Amino acid sequence: MRDFDVRQALRRDLDEQHRGDGRTRIVEEMGIWAGSVRVDIAVINGELSGYEIKSARDTLARLPAQQELYSQVFDRVTLVVADHHSKKASALIPDWWGVMIASMANGLAVRLQQDRPSYGNPGVDALQVARLLWRPEAVAILERHGLVKGFRSVVADKLYRRLASELPIELLRFEVRGALKERTSWLRKSVDDQSKMSVGVDLDPLRSAAGADARIACDH
Incomplete structure (x- = not known):
């Protein structure tokens, strides 16, 4: 059972779950x-939800x-x-993470079954x-809330820090989700959209947090 097989099954389930919902990406x-x-896979609607796959061929x-x-x-x-992997993996994640078990049904297709719900x-x-935003998105949000004065030309990380310090967390999450949903140029596929757009970025998936933190200050 490959990552590709599990991903396809998960994608089909998510597409079916959110089909017809124009608010979901x-x-x-x-x-x-x-x-x-x-x-x-990420699902963006009234929440920002992430799905991480560990297939039979993956390690933990x-x-x-x-x-x-x-x-x-x-x-x-x-x-x-x-x-x-389920028993060992469950011990490595927080209690609020959900778990779905992927198995082969009759040796032909991947079956997904919920083991525990997410919270x-x-x-x-x-x-x-805030750092999920691109620089122009951060500027637009600051402007919308009357917080952009003196910050239009600063480095991106100063914009993110201003957003994080000035906006209530629920409002910030709402604004960020809205920006992500509108960023159709990098959405690989929207619900009910038959086109498939490549994300087109090839990066080492686990560079050090310190290195990532430094790069965030660069403009997108």
Whole structure:
């Protein structure tokens, strides 16, 4: 059972779940931490949800670092894991993460079954949420809230820090989700959109957090 097989099954389930909902966008390989880390699939609607896949051919070596980074950004996270990884993987993630078990049905197709539900993230990091934005998006949000004066020409990270410090976290999350949903140029596929747009970025998925933090200051 390959990553591709599990991804296809998950994508079909998510497409069916949100079909006809114009408020939902589904993104494959969505970058966080300035694109240095990617979640396999993200769903953006009234929440920002991440889905990380660990197929039978994957190892769990990167999962501890991934869970630390994803837990700073996503409102909910679900680990989609091959059955033989499930016990070990569940011990490596927070209790609020959901778990789905991927197995082969009659040796022909991947079957996904919920093992435990996801819950709301109790520890979203406002600064890391703001850093999901591109620079022009951050400027537009600051302008909309009367906070842009003196900040139009500063480096991107100063924009993100101003957003994180000045906007209530719920308002910031709302604004960021709105910006992500409107960024159709990098959405690989929207619900009900038959075109498939490549994300087109090839990055090492787990560069050090310190390196990612430094790159965030660069303009997008």
